[in-house]
Amino acid sequence: MSDLSELLSAPGASVETDADFDAVNAYVMEKGWxxxxxxxxxxxxxxxxxxxxxxxxxxxxxxxVAPRWGEATPLxxxxxxxxxxxxxxxxxxxMLAIEAMCxxxxxxxxxxxxxxxxxxxxxxxxxxxxxxKINGGHNAFGPGWQANATIGRAIRLALLNIGGAIPALGxxxxxxxxxxxxxxxxxxxxxxxxxxxHVERGLPKDASAVTVIGAECLHNVNDxxxxxxxxxxxxxxxxxxxxxxxxxxxxxxxxxxxxxEHAKLVASRFSKAEAKQFLQAHxxxxxxxFSPENIERRxxxxxxxxxxxxxxxxxxxAVKRAEDLLIAVIGGAGKHSxxxxxxxxxxxxxxxxxxxxxxxxxxxxxxxx
Amino acid sequence: xxxxxKRGLTTAVICSGPFLKLGQAxxxxxxxxxxxxxxxxxxxxxxxxxxxxxxxxxxxxxVLKLIQESAE
Numbered sequence: 371m372s373d374l375s376e377l378l379s380a381p382g383a384s385v386e387t388d389a390d391f392d393a394v395n396a397y398v399m400e401k402g403w404x405x406x407x408x409x410x411x412x413x414x415x416x417x418x419x420x421x422x423x424x425x426x427x428x429x430x431x432x433x434x435v436a437p438r439w440g441e442a443t444p445l446x447x448x449x450x451x452x453x454x455x456x457x458x459x460x461x462x463x464x465m466l467a468i469e470a471m472c473x474x475x476x477x478x479x480x481x482x483x484x485x486x487x488x489x490x491x492x493x494x495x496x497x498x499x500x501x502x503k504i505n506g507g508h509n510a511f512g513p514g515w516q517a518n519a520t521i522g523r524a525i526r527l528a529l530l531n532i533g534g535a536i537p538a539l540g541x542x543x544x545x546x547x548x549x550x551x552x553x554x555x556x557x558x559x560x561x562x563x564x565x566x567x568h569v570e571r572g573l574p575k576d577a578s579a580v581t582v583i584g585a586e587c588l589h590n591v592n593d594x595x596x597x598x599x600x601x602x603x604x605x606x607x608x609x610x611x612x613x614x615x616x617x618x619x620x621x622x623x624x625x626x627x628x629x630x631e632h633a634k635l636v637a638s639r640f641s642k643a644e645a646k647q648f649l650q651a652h653x654x655x656x657x658x659x660f661s662p663e664n665i666e667r668r669x670x671x672x673x674x675x676x677x678x679x680x681x682x683x684x685x686x687x688a689v690k691r692a693e694d695l696l697i698a699v700i701g702g703a704g705k706h707s708x709x710x711x712x713x714x715x716x717x718x719x720x721x722x723x724x725x726x727x728x729x730x731x732x733x734x735x736x737x738x739x
Numbered sequence: 740x741x742x743x744x745k746r747g748l749t750t751a752v753i754c755s756g757p758f759l760k761l762g763q764a765x766x767x768x769x770x771x772x773x774x775x776x777x778x779x780x781x782x783x784x785x786x787x788x789x790x791x792x793x794x795x796x797x798x799x800x801x802v803l804k805l806i807q808e809s810a811e
Contacts, residue, residue, distance in 0.1 A: 437761070439768050483761060539760050 374418050377429050377445055389413065398453075403531050405523065405551055409453035420448040423461040425726040425737045432465060433472035436479035438534025442468050446532055447524075454524035457516070460502060462737040463580070464521050466723050467492045467554070468528055471582045475717035481584040482535040485542050486616060488713040489549040490525065491585040491625075493698055495568035496578030498723055499556035501733060506556030508702030511588065522552030549587045555700055561630035562699035563637035570642065571720040577730045578723040583625055583696065584716035588708035593632065599639035600648070602632050602707070607652035609709050610688040613660050616714030618686060619668055623694045623718050625710040629701030642697055650692035658682025741769035749809040750774065753798050755781035777801040 378384040387397045394411035398404055410416065421428055424444045431441035440446075444465065451464055471478055471490045481488050494504050505515040512518060535541035543550075559566045568579035593605040606626055617624045626649060628636065636645050657665060657680055669677040669686065677684060689695045696718060701708075723731045731737065744750040754762045756778055766774040779797045786794075 437765065437768070534764065538757075540764060542758065542761060 374414065374421065374428065374445075378414060383445070384414075402536070403527075404453065405526055405530060407523075407551075409527075410455050412449040412452040416452040417445070417448045419458045420451050420456070420461050421445070422739050423458050423734060423737045424448070424465065425739065426465075433469050435468070435472060435528060435533030437483045437540045438532070440532040440534060442472070442528060442532050447528060450527040450531055451520075451524040454527050455516070455520040456524050457520070459734045460517060460521050460524075462723060462731065462734050463494065463498060463502060463578075464524050466721060467521070467525055467580050467582065470580050470719045470721040471525075473719045473721070476582055476584055476719050477713070477716045478533070478584075480715050481713050482529060482533060483540060483542055484713060485544045486586075486713050487543050487545045487547040487549075488584045488586055488716075489547055489553050490529075491549070491583045491710065492522070492525065492554040493567060493581045493583070493700075494554065494556045494578070495559065495566045495581070496573075496723070497576060497732065498578035498734060499559075504554070504556040506558035506700050507561075510555040510558070510700050510702075512552065518554050518556075519552050522554035525554065526550060526552060547587055549585070553585070557698050558630060558700050561633075563630075563634050564642040564697070564699065567696070567698050568720060568722070573720070573722050574730070576732070579720055580723075581696075581698075581718055581720040583623070583710070583718045584713040585625060586711045586713075588627060588710045591707040591709060592705070593707070594705040597635075599636045599645075602628075602636050603640070603645060603648045604652060606632075606707050606709065607649050607688075610649065610653035611655045612688075613655060613664070615688065615711045617688060617711050618714075619672055620714035621690050621694065622712050622714045623696055623716075624689055624712050625696040625698060625718075627698050627700045627708040627710060629704055629706050629708075630699060631703065631705055632707045633699045643692075646692040646695045646697060649695060650687065650689050653688035654685035655688075656682060657684040657686050660686065741766070741771045741774065744771045744774055749806055751777050751802065751805055753777045753779060753802075755779055755783055757781050775805055777805070 387394055395408045398409055428444045431443050433442045435442050451461055502517045504517045529535045557567055567581055569575050573579050591606050591609045593602055596602045725731050725736050740750055752762055754776055759776060759778055762776045766772055777798055779794045
């Protein structure tokens with residue numbers, strides 16, 4: 371392991387400025403580094419403290435971040451984590467999220483560079499979510515929670531500063547999105563009636579994990595009236611079925627979030643797999659609701675076998691296969707669910723938190739040097 | 740595309756104006772900074788089929804010029 375001072379003395383590894391907060395921020399803004407908000411100056415001392423929670427070589431890339439394909443070394447990530455306001459103990463989970471979103475199925479190049487407004491959404495499961503106080507309850511998507519806000523922001527800073535997703539240069543999003551500032555939550559496992567997301571995906575319950583989704587912002591599903599599981603699911607299915615979604619044109623993996631009250635009512639009748647089947651079967655719109663050009667140029671091209679000779683009432687499904695739909699339980703009290711469409715050309719990635727020797731981590735303290 | 744260019748084939752990327760800088764950056768990243776980027780008017784989506792043909796008409800002379808120059 372190289373000494374931090376030695377690593378920082380390499381050409382281009384560090385810059386010298388006045389340590390004053392205003393001077394550092396003036397420099398960062400001038401360079402165009404970051405998300406437009408003030409940053410915590412990434413001094414050697416702060417970066418060193420962050421790296422105390424990294425058990426891997428500080429100068430070896432853990433991933434390459436599209437679209438610039440910049441090398442995400444722990445050293446570079448630590449600087450971004452400091453700038454975002456992360457506490458050092460967040461660092462192992464932050465590294466894991468970056469690794470997961472750089473895996474090929476997520477198609478980070480597409481997610482970053484597209485004109486669509488998606489951003490990588492990170493859902494955290496397992497004991498580390500509790501240890502780091504990552505919120506999965508009331509206001510889980512913000513504001514007000516240091517872990518959610520700063521780990522999510524550190525991810526965005528890495529996507530900008532290492533990945534080069536600079537607006538209008540490497541990130542061509544027509545609108546951008548508030549989700550591009552920070553987009554990280556925990557699943558509310560304590561109040562979920564079903565197995566947690568990471569267990570559904572084959573990991574032990576005591577493992578900690580992230581699931582990354584190339585996602586839009588969440589869209590609320592208000593249902594204060596239904597008193598049956600089918601009623602709640604019908605309302606969610608109706609909200610999922612829209613003509614302007616990327617997911618319609620791909621074998622996509624959109625996400626349904628149920629707050630605990632909706633989830634418990636649905637679970638009184640359905641397993642999670644059954645709820646997915648119900649939603650898939652009911653979330654559709656007739657082909658005739660699409661514009662003639664979208665029918666001719668998209669549906670009848672991409673899904674030629676189904677739609678080329680189809681009548682206007684032929685259903686177009688929001689999600690093609692029930693098993694591709696993701697369901698997570700997040701949120702606090704209230705009769706709400708949410709639907710999260712995706713970029714479409716992206717697959718979600720779940721990855722477990724492991725130490726450098728490949729063992730499942732029980733705590734972020736396992737990474738302490 | 741960069742791999743094809745590195746093998747010596749005549750290659751080009753056709754893009755609309757707003758995507759030129761992204762294309763230039765990607766060409767640098769993939770080690771082919773001189774990759775020809777042939778620009779057509781934006782947009783390519785949401786236009787009539789006649790306008791799509793117009794975009795092709797805009798691109799075609801650039802493609803032919805590139806091929807002729809490569810052959811010389």
